[in-house]
Every structure is written in structure tokens, then in C-alpha cells.
Amino acid sequence: MAGAWLTSTATCTAYRVVCGGTPDAPGVRVPVAGRVFAERVGWLADLVRGMADQVIAAQWSDADLAVLAGGVGVDGRRLPASGWMALRRLGWGAVAAAGVVVSDRVRRIAEEEAARALRLGCHRRAVVAALLATWPADPFARTDGEWSGLRAALPEGTDTATIRNRTRQITAYVGVHGRLPAGLCELEGPPVVARQVSLAAADRQQVVVDRVDDRMIRVWSQLPTCAAPVSYRDWLWHAFDVALPASVPAGVKVCSPTVRPRDGRVRVDLPWQAPHTPPPVDGHTRGLGVDWGVNTLLTATVADLEGGCVVVDGRPLRFDATGVSAKLVRLRRHREHLNTKADHLSRLRDGRPADAPAEAALAGKLACLEAEHAAVCARIRHLNHAVAWSAARWLVDHATGVGATVVYVENLATLEAGGRSRSLNRRLSGAVRGTVFTAVAHLAAQAGIAVVTVPARGTSSGCPRCGGAVTHVKTPDRCVAGYRWAICSCGLSLDRDHAAAQRIAARGLANQTKTRPDRSGQAAIHAATDTPVRRRARRSTPAATTRPVRDRRKTAPTRKQTRPTGAKTSRLLPLRRQVPAPTEPPPGTGGKRPAGRTPQETNPPGPVRQVPHTVPTTARRHPHRVRGAILGRGFHRHVHATPITHQDGGTGTMSAPLRIT
Numbered sequence: 001m002a003g004a005w006l007t008s009t010a011t012c013t014a015y016r017v018v019c020g021g022t023p024d025a026p027g028v029r030v031p032v033a034g035r036v037f038a039e040r041v042g043w044l045a046d047l048v049r050g051m052a053d054q055v056i057a058a059q060w061s062d063a064d065l066a067v068l069a070g071g072v073g074v075d076g077r078r079l080p081a082s083g084w085m086a087l088r089r090l091g092w093g094a095v096a097a098a099g100v101v102v103s104d105r106v107r108r109i110a111e112e113e114a115a116r117a118l119r120l121g122c123h124r125r126a127v128v129a130a131l132l133a134t135w136p137a138d139p140f141a142r143t144d145g146e147w148s149g150l151r152a153a154l155p156e157g158t159d160t161a162t163i164r165n166r167t168r169q170i171t172a173y174v175g176v177h178g179r180l181p182a183g184l185c186e187l188e189g190p191p192v193v194a195r196q197v198s199l200a201a202a203d204r205q206q207v208v209v210d211r212v213d214d215r216m217i218r219v220w221s222q223l224p225t226c227a228a229p230v231s232y233r234d235w236l237w238h239a240f241d242v243a244l245p246a247s248v249p250a251g252v253k254v255c256s257p258t259v260r261p262r263d264g265r266v267r268v269d270l271p272w273q274a275p276h277t278p279p280p281v282d283g284h285t286r287g288l289g290v291d292w293g294v295n296t297l298l299t300a301t302v303a304d305l306e307g308g309c310v311v312v313d314g315r316p317l318r319f320d321a322t323g324v325s326a327k328l329v330r331l332r333r334h335r336e337h338l339n340t341k342a343d344h345l346s347r348l349r350d351g352r353p354a355d356a357p358a359e360a361a362l363a364g365k366l367a368c369l370e371a372e373h374a375a376v377c378a379r380i381r382h383l384n385h386a387v388a389w390s391a392a393r394w395l396v397d398h399a400t401g402v403g404a405t406v407v408y409v410e411n412l413a414t415l416e417a418g419g420r421s422r423s424l425n426r427r428l429s430g431a432v433r434g435t436v437f438t439a440v441a442h443l444a445a446q447a448g449i450a451v452v453t454v455p456a457r458g459t460s461s462g463c464p465r466c467g468g469a470v471t472h473v474k475t476p477d478r479c480v481a482g483y484r485w486a487i488c489s490c491g492l493s494l495d496r497d498h499a500a501a502q503r504i505a506a507r508g509l510a511n512q513t514k515t516r517p518d519r520s521g522q523a524a525i526h527a528a529t530d531t532p533v534r535r536r537a538r539r540s541t542p543a544a545t546t547r548p549v550r551d552r553r554k555t556a557p558t559r560k561q562t563r564p565t566g567a568k569t570s571r572l573l574p575l576r577r578q579v580p581a582p583t584e585p586p587p588g589t590g591g592k593r594p595a596g597r598t599p600q601e602t603n604p605p606g607p608v609r610q611v612p613h614t615v616p617t618t619a620r621r622h623p624h625r626v627r628g629a630i631l632g633r634g635f636h637r638h639v640h641a642t643p644i645t646h647q648d649g650g651t652g653t654m655s656a657p658l659r660i661t
């Protein structure tokens, strides 16, 4: 992110394909059908994948990963940053299968894919080594000492989701083998690279990117015309057009894309770069403090630094994804169910002779289950991705709207694992938080807003006003031990996440001078002292001086409506009446009509009036809130987010519609 350029990726589709000639010398160009083009890209991807998998399998050992992680070649020189060059320096180059002719550029692409997978493997190896070196007696209940030992050994920026998943993986290994694994390579097999072609590793002999106009790119690439090319005559130059999506501004620098064949089409991941000056990490006077909630994905608060004091306005900003969480829980449950079924069927199949009559039917069922499993996994992945980017967009739009120049978030790496295990599957997973963080960092950089992490320790357990320990209760009026509400002896009574967001904002604003980039380049405050937060005094209006104003401050939640006596007391019964009220008020109700439509509204006399089918007013005013509802799709119906307002505030107008990029 740091540096003079900010790189983003636009996902597009290739179309209008021609083949023949070369990029520089026009020759006879023949149009190519999309399906044929996708097949040829698929052949190239398979060639690349075959070579890359071979390199990875050959080097998948603890010793080789250690060499690559060390970053020094056999000749004592530093390894180049470029992946394929590093592998060539180490003598780990890719070789094509016997009889298959590929150019040196194609081998480079395969080496680049292999180098990326192996470098990821180096990181995983370090994580697994740290976990094994500090393996505790009970891996799922580490003591404070064990946690700090593990944190010291882990690579910077390892989040709790990774720790949990790797701990589970090692525990499963111990369960099978009865001992700890020696390292990553014993714990798992070599990774498989994706079916894609990263053209960025090649040069002008394999790929040429031309700009047609502001909105159109033409990409040239050499592709094989059969699955196993035996000479260079089986390779032809192909050109395809890519229309830039509206999110890409005009005049940006476009780089070599990555192409992926998919469903008979070719998807193009097109990186583009815009000049970027990293925002300053200190000197801020207005910032947003953000807390990772449980069901409420994000809770934020606006905070100002006024004369050394941190002042908040007391208005929480919420991105509540409870509905999406519930959907994700249902999907995960369905995935587990499919897994169980598939396991059962494969056990049945394995126990039978191969020529059993029901064998074909069983295989068909298994294939069907596998396809559905893959679809459910993809749905979960896409939903996680969509909610994460939507939340990030919402947060950055809020920061822009209120004129904040910095966003403070808890450092995911220092966020304590555990918590309430009962609700664990109800919350969005730690991986989603990681995606939200990446998305916030990216979108904030585009908007010129700094993102700084602060230590997570004690953000929810301390009082933002006095710094003392808070008590967590169920609700402000039910002082029994709970989770949602924080109360303090100093008089604080706030939503738990809102209180934490205030504390995070104060931690960030008051410790700005301690901001340092960490090893991954992310601006971070590593040690912070807490400062008390002051609530901004309410603006006094002229009317307030002339007549007494009702104290509208909310000290307790709205009381639940009591059910009418004698009514059926089912939990499913709605609290409000949904039938028209009787014309005459029932005796003893003092003439007060119960809730519900009045009889006059129910059936107006005369012909039925045709209601013109238009977009409701609310939709025009808040397109992001109801867009999904109007179209009848998307998860916007299930996400409740505080609308974004302008800096002058209070008008309810949108600064930018919530959009998913």
C-alpha cells in the first residue's frame, strides 16, 4: 500500500477475440468463438499448472522451504524479489513434459505460480513451527503465559482464525499418528495452484497490453491451439478486448492481467495503478474508532481531539449483519450435512464389490453431492466476500462523510481468541474480519484516509470515561451478568461495542505520535495509554432557555409492549394487532383504539384504485438501504447500517451510495 502507486484489481470478461498476426505486424486475423478461446486459455492454464505443480512437489520439504525463506541463494547473493527469478537462481526451474514445446515465457509464468505457492508455504511453515515450538498441554485453553509465548514466536500479523485452524489441524494429526508432526511438510501435502495464467510474469514476447481508448483495453497473448503443442507452429497470437468497468477511473495505468477460464468464458483480473500519496499517520484531529462486534459486524464512533481531550458525539454507527450471519450459519450447517451424507455414501461404496449392481447409482449420488457441496462452499465464500467489502465501503464512506482523516481499528493479531464459545458459530468468522480489514485498508487508501491498528487488549473491559473496569450486563434495566451492555460506577451506561469503539478512538487519537509501520507495512500503535473520553455537551437551543424541555435522554431501553389480557400467549403471536379494530371501542379501554388499521381504511367503496408501480420515496432517498429489497435480491435486506450523512449533518442525505466493489 505504501509507495507512489496504489494497485487495485478490476474483474472483467474477455470478448471480441481474434487470432493470427502479431501485435506489431498486422496479418490475417480470424475471429475466434468465445468457447474456443476459453478452451485454448484452459490448455495454457493446464500446461502452466502441470509445470508449477511439479516444481512445488519437488521442493516441498522443510529444508527447501527454509532455503527460500532465508532469502539467500546458494552463491551467497540475496534472492531477487521476483518469484520466477528467485526459483531460477536456486536452480528450481520448471520443465515442460517430454515432447511438449513451450516458450521460456510460459515456463516463467509456471515458475512464478510455483514461487508464490512456495512463499505462502514458507509463511505457513513459520506459523506451524511457532505453534509446535510452544505446543501447550491443552491446545484449546492456552494460559496467558502460553499465549504470550506463542505471540512472540509467530510471524507478525497472524490472526486468531489462523491460529485456531492450524491448532485444529495439528490436533487432528496427533489424533491419527499419536505424535506431533515435525513441520508443515509432514502435516500437509504440497499446495495445488489455481487454474489460471498470471501474464504479469511474462514480457512482450508472450503478452502485450494496448490501450484502445479510455474505456477499452486490448490484450495480446500467445496461446496453444492444442492441449499438447509439439512445435512453435501450435502457438498463435490471440487478441481480445476488455471493457473497463465504471469503477476504474480514466487515465490510470493498466498492467498485464491474469486470465482464468471459467464456465466457457475467460475472466480477466486486470490490475490498475493510480498515483498515491500515503496519508500521514499522525496529526489527526478527527477520527473514527471501530470495534469488531459479535453480531454487529462493525460499531464505529466519531471522535475529535480538542485541546488534548478526546471528545465523542455519543452517536454509534452500526453495520449490523445479523441477518447475513444467520444465513451463513444455515449454509455452514447445510455444508456439514452434505459432508456427512457424502462420507456415509463413500463408506458404503468402499464396502461393496466393484461389480455390485447399485454401484453406478451410488457413484451418481456421490457426484451430485459433491457438486452441491462445491456450490454451497462457493455461496459461503461469495457471501463472506460481499459482506466484508460492503462493510468496508460503508465505513470508508462514513469516514469521508464526517470528514475524518483516520480510522482506528483493533489489531486482529492481538485480539484474544476464545470468548463465548456458545455463540461462536453465530458470529462472522475471523476470516471475514481479515477480509474486512484488507478491504478497509484498500478503500481508505483510495480515499486518502489513514488506517491505524491499536492494541485490542482491554478495549471492552475498560470504561471509556473513567478507565475503571466496567460490568457487562444483559440490558441496562436488567443488572444480571450478560454480554451486550456495559455499565460503570461512574455512571456510564452504553452498548458494549459502542463503549469499545470510543475507547479505541481515544487510544488512537491520544497516541498518534507512537504510530509506526509494522513488518507488513501497516501503520500500527503497539503500546498505548488510555485517555478518558468526554461526551460533547448538547447544543443549547434558544427555545431551551424560554421553556423547559423534556429530558429525552434514553436511560433505559423501550419497555416491551404488554400483551392484552386473555390473549393467546404464544411466542409466535405478533405483539401488534393485525386485524382491523372494531368500530366501537371495547368497554373499559377509555375509548382508545387498539393498534391496527381503522375500518375506514380497509375497504374503500367504489372500484379498486390502481396504484402506480413506482419506486418508493425511501428508495430514492436511500438507494443503498432498499436497492436489494426493490430488486428482491442481495443481502441488503438483511443488513442494517447507519445511513451515511454529510459533514454538515443531520439531513439524512447520502454522500455516496453503498456499493459493492
Ligand SMILES: [Zn+2]
Pocket (backbone or CB within 6 Å): 463, 464, 465, 466, 467, 468, 488, 489, 490, 491, 492
Ligand atoms: Zn467509568
